[in-house]
Amino acid sequence: MQFTTIALSALSVSSALATTVHVVKVGSANGTLAYSPNSLVAAAGDMVQFQFAPANHTVTQSTFDQPCQPISLHSNVTGVFSGFMPVTASATETPTYTIMINNTTPMWLYCSQASHCQKGMTMVINENIKANASRSLEAFQALAKTATVNLAAGSSSNGTSGEISASSTGSSSSPSSTSSSSSSSSSSSSSSNSTANGNAATAIKPSEALTLGGLLALGVALFL
Numbered sequence: 001m002q003f004t005t006i007a008l009s010a011l012s013v014s015s016a017l018a019t020t021v022h023v024v025k026v027g028s029a030n031g032t033l034a035y036s037p038n039s040l041v042a043a044a045g046d047m048v049q050f051q052f053a054p055a056n057h058t059v060t061q062s063t064f065d066q067p068c069q070p071i072s073l074h075s076n077v078t079g080v081f082s083g084f085m086p087v088t089a090s091a092t093e094t095p096t097y098t099i100m101i102n103n104t105t106p107m108w109l110y111c112s113q114a115s116h117c118q119k120g121m122t123m124v125i126n127e128n129i130k131a132n133a134s135r136s137l138e139a140f141q142a143l144a145k146t147a148t149v150n151l152a153a154g155s156s157s158n159g160t161s162g163e164i165s166a167s168s169t170g171s172s173s174s175p176s177s178t179s180s181s182s183s184s185s186s187s188s189s190s191s192s193n194s195t196a197n198g199n200a201a202t203a204i205k206p207s208e209a210l211t212l213g214g215l216l217a218l219g220v221a222l223f224l
């Protein structure tokens with residue numbers, strides 16, 4: 001009886017702490033210059049994990065009006081910058097950069113490498129054309145195409161670097177495939193969901209998984 005009570009309360013604690021992680025593939029082994037997906041809806045508290053395919057890409061935040069330039073050049077916001085992520089074709093590890101979404105203000109992102117920004121390596125988190133119909137991903141990409149420079153930020157900011165096994169990223173699967181992972185090896189995929197615009201997200205339990213294990217062990221001990 002005690003086992004049941006403790007196990008159930010452990011499970012409810014665990015699900016209350018589950019975090020939604022949206023996975024974005026940065027580039028592709030076939031050389032496609034794009035983020036996949038290039039538009040996603042994320043709530044405050046969600047995480048977005050960028051997984052870098054071979055080449056040497058970045059994730060850099062800009063304003064809407066100045067694509068291909070760090071947001072810090074045009075506002076007092078430092079913004080997200082992953083730094084350059086060189087990956088060889090034969091790499092067995094996929095570098096990741098994971099950011100936490102703190103609000104639903106649209107976040108405009110691009111790759112700072114060469115002319116990747118101009119060539120379509122751009123995306124948005126929380127596009128809001130209801131607030132301003134001009135600020136669509138399509139319009140952002142059209143502006144980026146005509147940008148005369150593509151600049152990187154100074155040093156990485158507002159995210160956390162990591163690495164996952166390349167085989168776990170499913171690089172040849174569909175853009176909406178989910179691949180759960182984080183810096184903590186105890187994380188595991190437990191469920192998935194599709195957001196309004198079709199992006200897949202994965203719920204993971206962070207290090208609380210260890211707490212759950214501890215509580216279950218306690219439950220077993222009391223039961224016996």
Ligand SMILES: *[C@@H]1O[C@H](CO)[C@@H](O)[C@H](O)[C@H]1NC(C)=O
Pocket residue numbers: 027028029030031032171172173175
């Ligand atoms: C390259 O791979 C991506 C998936 O990673 C796929 O969506 C795209 O269609 C491929 N492009 C070409 C030209 O094969």
Ligand SMILES: *[C@@H]1O[C@H](CO)[C@@H](O)[C@H](O)[C@H]1NC(C)=O
Pocket residue numbers: 075076077
């Ligand atoms: C940053 O700029 C915004 C508007 O551009 C302003 O509301 C805010 O107070 C500024 N923050 C700081 C710390 O200067």
Ligand SMILES: *[C@@H]1O[C@H](CO)[C@@H](O)[C@H](O)[C@H]1NC(C)=O
Pocket residue numbers: 056084085086113114
């Ligand atoms: C990645 O690209 C940056 C910017 O172009 C460059 O400075 C860096 O040397 C590149 N890294 C590798 C390993 O090619």
Ligand SMILES: *[C@@H]1O[C@H](CO)[C@@H](O)[C@H](O)[C@H]1NC(C)=O
Pocket residue numbers: 064065132133134135
């Ligand atoms: C909507 O966005 C466009 C492009 O950034 C901008 O020029 C315009 O002033 C914005 N409109 C409003 C009402 O903020």
Ligand SMILES: *[C@@H]1O[C@H](CO)[C@@H](O)[C@H](O)[C@H]1NC(C)=O
Pocket residue numbers: 079080099100101102157158159
């Ligand atoms: C969100 O807030 C956390 C905590 O203040 C901060 O570490 C993180 O960099 C923020 N995320 C972004 C994308 O700015």
Ligand SMILES: *[C@@H]1O[C@H](CO)[C@@H](O)[C@H](O)[C@H]1NC(C)=O
Pocket residue numbers: 078079102157158
């Ligand atoms: C983003 O990073 C900068 C530089 O590290 C930091 O000053 C700023 O507070 C961070 N932004 C958020 C929302 O945490």
Ligand SMILES: *[C@@H]1O[C@H](CO)[C@@H](O)[C@H](O)[C@H]1NC(C)=O
Pocket residue numbers: 193194195196
């Ligand atoms: C899945 O996402 C939709 C749209 O954001 C939401 O309404 C729904 O409650 C979610 N379902 C689950 C099981 O999280």
Ligand SMILES: [Cu+2]
Pocket residue numbers: 027033056057058111112113116121
């Ligand atoms: Cu790139």
